[in-house]
Amino acid sequence: MSAVGRIRDAFARAGAGSMRLLGASGQLGYGIPSPAFNAGLARNPHLIGCDMGSIDIGPSYLGRGEMATAPAATRRDLRKVLVAARTHDVPLVIGSAGSAGARPHLQATLDMVRDIAREEGLRFRLGVLHADIPKERLKAALRANEVRGVDGMPALTEDEVDACTNLVGQMGTGSFQRALGEDIDVLIAGRACDTAIFAALPAMLGFPLGLSTHMAKIIECASLCCVPGGRDTIMATLDHAGFNLESMAPNRRATPVSVAAHSLYEQSDPFSLQEPDGRLDLSQAHYEALDDRRTRVSGAIWHPSSAPWVKLEGARRIGERAVLMCAAADPGFIARADEILTAVAGVVRDLVCEDSEEDYSLFWRVYGLNGVREALPADAPLPREVFLLVECIAPTRERAAEVVRTTKQYLLHHGYPGRLSTGGNVAFPFTPPEVSLGTAFKFNVYHLMRAHDLEALFPLEIETL
Numbered sequence: 001m002s003a004v005g006r007i008r009d010a011f012a013r014a015g016a017g018s019m020r021l022l023g024a025s026g027q028l029g030y031g032i033p034s035p036a037f038n039a040g041l042a043r044n045p046h047l048i049g050c051d052m053g054s055i056d057i058g059p060s061y062l063g064r065g066e067m068a069t070a071p072a073a074t075r076r077d078l079r080k081v082l083v084a085a086r087t088h089d090v091p092l093v094i095g096s097a098g099s100a101g102a103r104p105h106l107q108a109t110l111d112m113v114r115d116i117a118r119e120e121g122l123r124f125r126l127g128v129l130h131a132d133i134p135k136e137r138l139k140a141a142l143r144a145n146e147v148r149g150v151d152g153m154p155a156l157t158e159d160e161v162d163a164c165t166n167l168v169g170q171m172g173t174g175s176f177q178r179a180l181g182e183d184i185d186v187l188i189a190g191r192a193c194d195t196a197i198f199a200a201l202p203a204m205l206g207f208p209l210g211l212s213t214h215m216a217k218i219i220e221c222a223s224l225c226c227v228p229g230g231r232d233t234i235m236a237t238l239d240h241a242g243f244n245l246e247s248m249a250p251n252r253r254a255t256p257v258s259v260a261a262h263s264l265y266e267q268s269d270p271f272s273l274q275e276p277d278g279r280l281d282l283s284q285a286h287y288e289a290l291d292d293r294r295t296r297v298s299g300a301i302w303h304p305s306s307a308p309w310v311k312l313e314g315a316r317r318i319g320e321r322a323v324l325m326c327a328a329a330d331p332g333f334i335a336r337a338d339e340i341l342t343a344v345a346g347v348v349r350d351l352v353c354e355d356s357e358e359d360y361s362l363f364w365r366v367y368g369l370n371g372v373r374e375a376l377p378a379d380a381p382l383p384r385e386v387f388l389l390v391e392c393i394a395p396t397r398e399r400a401a402e403v404v405r406t407t408k409q410y411l412l413h414h415g416y417p418g419r420l421s422t423g424g425n426v427a428f429p430f431t432p433p434e435v436s437l438g439t440a441f442k443f444n445v446y447h448l449m450r451a452h453d454l455e456a457l458f459p460l461e462i463e464t465l
Helices: 002-012 034-041 060-063 071-088 103-120 135-143 159-163 173-180 194-204 209-218 256-264 329-335 337-352 397-413
Strands: 019-024 048-049 092-095 125-129 147-149 164-169 186-189 234-238 243-247 272-275 278-281 286-289 294-298 301-304 309-328 361-367 387-394 433-451 461-465
Touching: 002 092, 002 194, 019 194, 019 209, 034 048, 034 071, 034 461, 048 071, 048 194, 060 135, 060 164, 060 309, 071 092, 071 103, 092 194, 103 125, 103 186, 125 173, 135 147, 135 159, 135 433, 159 256, 159 309, 159 433, 173 186, 173 194, 173 461, 186 329, 194 272, 209 234, 209 243, 209 256, 209 272, 209 278, 209 294, 209 301, 234 337, 243 461, 256 286, 256 294, 301 337, 309 397, 337 361, 337 397, 387 397, 397 433
Parallel strands: 019 048, 048 092, 092 186, 125 186
Antiparallel strands: 019 234, 125 461, 147 433, 164 309, 234 243, 243 294, 272 278, 278 301, 286 294, 309 387, 309 433, 361 387
């Protein structure tokens, strides 16, 4: 009998009870602290889950088809959770494989899993859910007026669809339930809603979907909901009326305020969470301290959707990126930064575009003035020194390098009123101060698509290792 089958059989025989779910890692591949993880295993969890991806890392990893995490660290974390799950004979569920969840990321993750299984002598039944969206499928939805932008994204065009290097949809709990229903031990999914990792199996066992989803939204980030926040393993104990949260790191406390505040994480509305299968309503959620380290949560309500929409993510190449890094400490330079940088940009444009068109974009980020915020308040005192990150995006690597190298020279020696020394306006932290970062990408697809057949959209494969 598979791990999923064993858990389902145990709950069918025992009837109503509680379920222990272990959130092993806030994002697999950045390290799982062993003391907390082992403390969680000692509690005999019914499921081990890990989120592996995020859009927090930006569009480049999706566009390039590469993992954001280091291969050695990723392999170490995968080995830790695989061995633990098979040793305890409980299901292991991983979502958004390989950072961005597209086919290259999923394949790289599966290659590691197969290697680890062979090296450790592990035997298990593996379910794999794919998240790649065929471009023709999205184009058909566009023609049917079944696509809409998210967070102010412009209307999508077929040309933008064609420009994507990788295009994924974010699958929900229903897709995970379909996979877990196939009597498997391990489930690895492409791009997925983080809640699906932990909510699918409890919902199959009859636990309320509202509570299961709320719990999942919290523990997918491990102990981030605690004081102090961290990424140590967390345990949720779910019953039919609510769930208890406890970090497996003794120095982290899950308090009512810290847990409730987590509802703001990645959400524009702290009382409503939209998923492909429906909407989570937290307007009646209640948070109660059990002691100084544990909190009980109740009250979440699930509203199923009769017309599922799936969030899509796609990235396209926008050019080659090079950056220049330098700093300034002259008060005169800092006070006239806008004027100086505008003048230098003009000089550079006249030089590098002497026999060609302006085919690049140059961006100035002056940390201390506008590097983090758009601009400081008008009455804010000037900083004593500033760091400049100058970014160029151009059609080729060579062109981007030409622009930033020219910018470096003329920024260094640009004359301005009140300058005290001709020795140089800026200092460089190292040489060369200009660096080519390779191909640059942007999210050009961040839209919702009406989904008529979720099963067809996210195909399942079963493999025995």
